[in-house]
Amino acid sequence: MKKKSLVLLLALSMIFTFVLGACGGGSDESSSDSDTLKVVTEATFAPFESTQDGDETIVGFDPDMMAAIAEDQGLKLEWVNMEFDSLIPALQSDQGDIICAGMNKLAGDRAEKVDFGDTYFESELMLLVTADSDLAGIDAVTSDMKLASQIGTTGGDMVQEMKDEGKIADGVVLNQWTDCYLQLKNGEVQGVVVDKPVGEAYLKSHGDEAKFAGDPFGDHEEFAFAVQKGNTELLEKLNTGLANIKANGTYDELVDKWFS
């Protein structure tokens, strides 16, 4: 009889332990991790996001803007740097919570895959050429020329399309903007299709070796952060935070800091 009650007691204690674990009796470690939201970006896109030489810290308008939004809304963020065309798949596979990467919310089928927030910056595409180029603009590009841009971006899609239509000899789509600029500098391509504010930042430090050719082109772009499809609660927090930092002057201070 005694043995039976001992076995019963052991079984009951095992069941109780299992139930406790399943009800989130986990360690504090997991709960603190789940409080921190993962922001994914591609950090060769100064002044929106970039890394300093040798340092993995991501700096720029986007990290500053998101930090201000996070403070306003009581959110904790960590940033992860990855290739631009991995950003949307990262949210779709629950490897990230927010995209903040100067991403145009109007482009292609992006809005079918993630939920974009309110617009935080407006932009358009420009053609970057070497300082000695006599190329007049995107409409003057000839079929023997090569253009570079970043893979998965509106610029990258444009040069790919121009190649497919035989308008250029090659559309060189690369993972990092820094490599696109290098291709231009080394004479491998005759132009880089880049977002205007990013090209302007590049010309601030490379105005002696490069310039813009012609007027803006392509579709008007509206940059927005994005969350996983259906995460309306987080999106509302981010939109509210953006509205608040615009209302209290923080947004304008950051624009002055990064774009003046």
Ligand code: ARG
């Ligand atoms: N605005 C363009 C797009 O939405 C380029 C964005 C590139 N952003 C980056 N962090 N590399 O496709």
